[in-house]
Amino acid sequence: MAHLLGAEALHLEYPTRVIFDGVTVGINEGDRIGIVGRNGDGKSTLLSLLSGRIPPDSGRVTVRGGVRIGMLDQGDTTDPDLTVGRAIVGDRDEHEWAGDAKVRDVIRGLAGDLDWNARVGDLSGGQQRRVSLAHLLTDDHDVVFLDEPTNHLDVEGIAWLAEHLNRRWPRGAGGLVVVTHDRWFLDAVCTGMWEVHDRIIEPFEGGYAAYVLQRVERDRQASVVEQKRQNLMRKELAWLRRGAPARTSKPKFRIEVANQLIEDVPPVRNPVELQRMATARLGKDVVDLIDAGVAYSPEQQVLRDITWRIAPGERTGILGVNGAGKSTLLKLVSGELEPTSGRVKRGKTVKVATLSQRLTELDEHANERVREVIARLRTSYDAGGTEMTPAQMLERLGFTSAQLQTPVGDLSGGQRRRLQFLIVLLGEPNLLILDEPTNDLDTDMLAAMEDLLDSWPGTLIVVSHDRFLIERVTDQQYAVWHGGLRHLPGGIDEYLDLRARERDARGRAGMAGTADATSPLGAGGASPGDVRTSSRDGSASPAPTGSAATPALTGAERRALEKESSSIQRRLDRLAAAIAEVDDELAEGDQTDFEGLTALGDKRRELADEIEVLELRWLELAERLEA
Structure with a gap:
């Protein structure tokens, strides 16, 4: 492979510490490299060195003649x-x-x-x-450096970016280096990983899943001091191999090694035990949303006709585009907002806590030391049957003994985020809401947070653009969908598929060709003179032309269609719940009762067929209402 750029014997130090010492790396044509490491170990600094933004104290970076380099900084630098x-x-x-x-x-x-x-x-x-x-x-670059490119992108935007980068260059051409905490993105895009730690860069073959496997093997041979870190990564590896084995298809080493490493590792969660503990803490009633809706004005109906009975121990991920109403839904659940229609019923023993996107809750403790803040909360915490002190909890979240004496105001963003998470857990809520919890955290700390949540006996609701986190800590997903709440038995893949089908439906209705003065590509995002729609497989096809304009709806017609659409949505929710019940019966039933299992299988197929018919009708109504 042709060489693009290289770094030789890089040394960089600040007055208080050495960042890199004798680092030598290279980027060749076709490389797709992800960079991971703890916060503050130098990931962003490495990008700046390789891109020529900052010079090293010694050593050199050489770039092949004619190679064009582009970089996305972590902070926005565009002229306002x-x-x-x-x-x-x-x-x-x-x-x-x-x-x-x-x-x-x-x-x-x-x-x-x-x-x-x-x-x-x-x-x-x-x-x-x-x-x-x-x-x-939009520019042509031979090498692209991306520093946290998924920040502020939703699940759909991240999926688009991964697809774009995978087809941006021909196979074996171009170079990509990306720093991100989004582990799904790393697996989707990268073929190699660099771990930045202890002033060096350690290379690994494959994406994030392959990196975890190789790092476990490295840690297995390490000293006793590394044992805690090793066990954590082994647990994550167990989930990767059991829950998503296809992710380890990239590395070129024997998969049997991975299976041997995890053969004695239990599943990441014991759902039966967690359900029992959650029921004991919560009782049978958590929060029930019954035909709940929120309207900020007659013209601004955000949520409508939502029925959602949240069960003890339920772990749910919430998806939806920006502005769909996810935050409004969370406020209904937490009690910050009352519905304008329908009602919300809460159990008497429910104690809600929210880990918000803001860190302002720590401002009042800015001048206090970390140890003083946590000492006022609790002296012990039960983590999966093991009693731990707050200091031990902080250690699991990456705090050193010296950092316990640090004033809260002097902590980094990632450290403040971890402290905020611990304070929430020490309050012992039994309904925990996480709103974009991955902000400011590196991959190691995300794994530590997931490890704590695995043994947390309560009901969990997560809103996040981090696909890996959603799939890792939740057992089911819902989408805030056109004002309603839609169950997603197929998870995030089903959500992305629904979004693609909706865009296709709009394209078939001719919306892609509607000119929009505010966008250069029109309402459908297509360039003038080249109106195209995306098919479900991602290919482009010409938009239909020559069709007659859809007649405008009268007020009565629109209300009738909206009523039918809402009815279909409620029916779809009930059918999804019915399929979930059948799946439970299939899993828990007598596996030797072949007649009973066959009947249940037939019932499930009938329900799935009815869902497909209703979804097609719902799409037709959506086209008509949005025309």
Whole structure:
């Protein structure tokens, strides 16, 4: 493989510590490298060294002649006075960039919903991040460095970015180096990993799952001091091999080694025991949403007709596009918001705690030491039957003894996030809501958080764009879908498929060809003169042309269609619950009763067929209502 750039004997130190000492690495054509490591070990610094942003104290970085390098910084550096269009495509003429399929794809994927003439400084932080990423990806680069590219992207946006990067260069061409805590993204994109630790860079073959396997083997041979860390990674490996074995298909070593390493490791969670403990703490009633809805005005109906009975020990992930109503749903559950229709019933023993995206809860403790803050809460904590002190809990979350004496105001963002999580757990809630809990955490700390949650005996609700976390700590997923709550038996893959089908339905209705003055690609995200829709397999097909315009609905017709759509949604929820019951009967029934099992299988197929018919009708109604 042709060499793109290399670093030889890099040394970099700050007044208080050495970051790298004698580091030598190289990037070749076709490399797709993910960088992991603890917060503060130098991941972002490494990108800056390799991209030429900062010089090393000694050593050198060499770049092959003609190689073009692009980098996305962790902080947004786009001029706030530029318009969105100028920030993304610069001074290029419209015919130049609009005729480039790659540029159109990037704009469609990242900026299709943005006002092309809006000022960048007036956008939200997430929108500004997407503009910066779009600007980078619309240019031609041989090597791309990405520092936390998934920040502010939702699950669908992350899936799009992974797909784009996988087909951006021909096979065996281009180079990608990415720093991210999103472990699903690392597995989806990377073919090699670099772990930054102890002033060195250690390479691993394959994506994140392969890295975990190789690191377990390395830790297995390490000293007793590394034993706790080893057990944690073994547990994560056990989940990776049992829950998603396809993820370990990239590494070129014997899978039997992995199976031998985990043959004595129990499942990450004991659902029966956790359910028993949760019921003992909560009783039978947690929170019931009964035909609940929230409207901020007659024209702004956010949620409608939601019926959701949350059971003791239930672990649920919530998905949905930005603005769908996820935060509103969480506030209904926690009691911060009362419904404008329907009702919410809460169990008498329910104690709710929310790990929010904000860290302002720690501001009042800024001048106190970490040890003083936790000492006031509890003297012990029961973690899966093992009694632990708060200091031991902090150790599991990566705090050293010296850091216990550090004032809260001097902690890094990741450390403050971990302390916030511990404070929430020490309050011993029995209903825990996590709202984007992965912010500021590295992969090791995410694994430690997941380990604590595995033994946490309560009801858990998680909203996150981190697909790995959702699949790892929850047992079922729902989507906030057009104001309702939709069960996703197929998990995140089913959600992404539904979103793709919805876009197809809109395209068939002719929406992709509707001009939108605020976007260069129209309402459907397509370039003028090249209106296309995406099929379910991701390929492009010409949008239908020549069809007559859909007649406008009268008020009565619209209400009738909305009523039918809501009815179908409720029916779909009931059918999903019925399928879940059948699945439980299949799992718990007498496996020698072949007639009974056959009858249950037939019942499940009938329910699935009815769901498919109703989904098609729902899509037809959606097309009609949105035309």
